[in-house]
Amino acid sequence: MVNAQHAHTEQHLTSSAMLQDIVIGLSDGLTVPFALAAGLSGAVQSSALVITAGLAEVVAGSIAMGLGGYLAGRTEIEHYASELAREHREVRDIPEAERAEVDELLADMGLSPATRAAAVRELTADPEQWVQFMMKYELGLEEPDPKQAPKSAATISLAYALGGLVPLSAYFFTSTPAEGLGWSAVITLLCLLVFGYLKSRMTGQPPVWGALKMATTGALAAAAAFLVARQFS
Amino acid sequence: MVNAQHAHTEQHLTSSAMLQDIVIGLSDGLTVPFALAAGLSGAVQSSALVITAGLAEVVAGSIAMGLGGYLAGRTEIEHYASELAREHREVRDIPEAERAEVDELLADMGLSPATRAAAVRELTADPEQWVQFMMKYELGLEEPDPKQAPKSAATISLAYALGGLVPLSAYFFTSTPAEGLGWSAVITLLCLLVFGYLKSRMTGQPPVWGALKMATTGALAAAAAFLVARQFS
Numbered sequence: 001m002v003n004a005q006h007a008h009t010e011q012h013l014t015s016s017a018m019l020q021d022i023v024i025g026l027s028d029g030l031t032v033p034f035a036l037a038a039g040l041s042g043a044v045q046s047s048a049l050v051i052t053a054g055l056a057e058v059v060a061g062s063i064a065m066g067l068g069g070y071l072a073g074r075t076e077i078e079h080y081a082s083e084l085a086r087e088h089r090e091v092r093d094i095p096e097a098e099r100a101e102v103d104e105l106l107a108d109m110g111l112s113p114a115t116r117a118a119a120v121r122e123l124t125a126d127p128e129q130w131v132q133f134m135m136k137y138e139l140g141l142e143e144p145d146p147k148q149a150p151k152s153a154a155t156i157s158l159a160y161a162l163g164g165l166v167p168l169s170a171y172f173f174t175s176t177p178a179e180g181l182g183w184s185a186v187i188t189l190l191c192l193l194v195f196g197y198l199k200s201r202m203t204g205q206p207p208v209w210g211a212l213k214m215a216t217t218g219a220l221a222a223a224a225a226f227l228v229a230r231q232f233s
Numbered sequence: 234m235v236n237a238q239h240a241h242t243e244q245h246l247t248s249s250a251m252l253q254d255i256v257i258g259l260s261d262g263l264t265v266p267f268a269l270a271a272g273l274s275g276a277v278q279s280s281a282l283v284i285t286a287g288l289a290e291v292v293a294g295s296i297a298m299g300l301g302g303y304l305a306g307r308t309e310i311e312h313y314a315s316e317l318a319r320e321h322r323e324v325r326d327i328p329e330a331e332r333a334e335v336d337e338l339l340a341d342m343g344l345s346p347a348t349r350a351a352a353v354r355e356l357t358a359d360p361e362q363w364v365q366f367m368m369k370y371e372l373g374l375e376e377p378d379p380k381q382a383p384k385s386a387a388t389i390s391l392a393y394a395l396g397g398l399v400p401l402s403a404y405f406f407t408s409t410p411a412e413g414l415g416w417s418a419v420i421t422l423l424c425l426l427v428f429g430y431l432k433s434r435m436t437g438q439p440p441v442w443g444a445l446k447m448a449t450t451g452a453l454a455a456a457a458a459f460l461v462a463r464q465f466s
Contacts, residue, residue: 039289056272229289
């Protein structure tokens with residue numbers, strides 16, 4: 001969910017990709033483990049059990065997000081490489097069809113036939129530049145940085161785990177799940193407000209509204225998990 | 234994670250956005266609830282408890298993904314609208330600077346100064362077309378469909394919930410968590426293989442490799458959750 005936006009905002013922001021990954025991991029890590037622990041708090045009598053389930057979720061989610069993200073990053077690299085190879089092939093084997101595609105793109109931009117004729121000639125003069133043009137403007141693909149996928153995966157994974165420990169920490173220091181839930185809700189919603197605020201600031205959105213959105217998502221997920229778990233316990 | 238790719242592949246594929254959303258929700262829903270249930274199976278003696286925790290996770294994850302996705306979609310729409318307003322303002326107030334930006338973009342594409350002069354004149358003749366050009370080629374933004382965000386959120390959320398019921402179903406029909414885990418692993422890994430295969434087919438990647446990647450992610454997340462939960466129980 002967050003990533004489509006991630007891609008957009010990167011073009012506009014000075015904040016590093018790493019900071020974005022930290023916020024993504026933290027906000028997701030705060031939400032789901034919080035809701036799971038809240039749900040179990042309404043269904044079981046043992047804080048130890050809430051902690052065990054919470055930690056299992058944190059580990060599972062952290063690996064799923066991290067490894068899933070890493071593999072998606074690798075796929076993006078392979079996808080780019082295979083599209084690049086295809087464009088090279090097409091420029092070599094069916095240059096007339098590719099030239100027509102360039103012309104069509106330029107027509108979509110709003111250029112006149114005369115200007116297009118000159119532009120097509122210049123853009124297709126060098127095969128390398130031609131392929132780059134097709135990749136960027138026909139397919140909308142930017143070359144992915146191969147070092148970004150593992151770094152991003154590790155950051156998101158770690159941030160998710162750290163985020164998940166925030167709601168669970170309350171259960172370490174309290175004696176009953178009900179008491180744990182109270183403190184867990186206070187510190188987690190506070191963190192969600194802060195992160196929602198910071199995230200919206202980073203993406204240039206109204207920060208107070210962003211803070212409320214993130215806290216509301218967490219609260220609704222927790223309330224629903226609580227009701228369902230109580231139903232089934 | 235999945236969404237950056239989602240955006241790319243949409244341009245190339247005939248498969249509907251809905252099918253993609255189903256696969257996203259199902260594959261995530263299969264992974265994390267499976268791993269959580271597996272983790273708890275090594276830590277508790279009661280299948281009912283595994284089911285309660287699993288359902289709480291499914292509800293929490295489903296709402297977090299669905300609502301989070303919906304709100305991210307709304308943010309994208311607002312982001313597009315605010316950038317559109319800014320470009321309109323800039324084209325009106327600082328046309329010379331904006332004209333220089335168009336020229337720079339065309340230079341990046343590889344056009345000669347003479348062709349650029351003609352192209353800049355044509356692209357900036359109509360303010361509406363000029364703004365559309367800046368949105369698409371300077372900012373790389375496509376106008377989001379306002380109906381897509383709620384539809385996509387509902388689909389992902391429902392698919393996540395359905396995916397999550399697959400690993401949990403095994404615990405309904407078995408008497409101990411250990412037995413449940415065995416069947417849960419069999420049916421879930423089978424489903425992950427099938428969905429990994431289909432997802433890779435849809436995105437034009439090698440399908441067998443995609444099937445293995447998805448099953449491996451699920452298996453690793455489950456194994457890690459199992460080890461951690463046992464440590465803390």
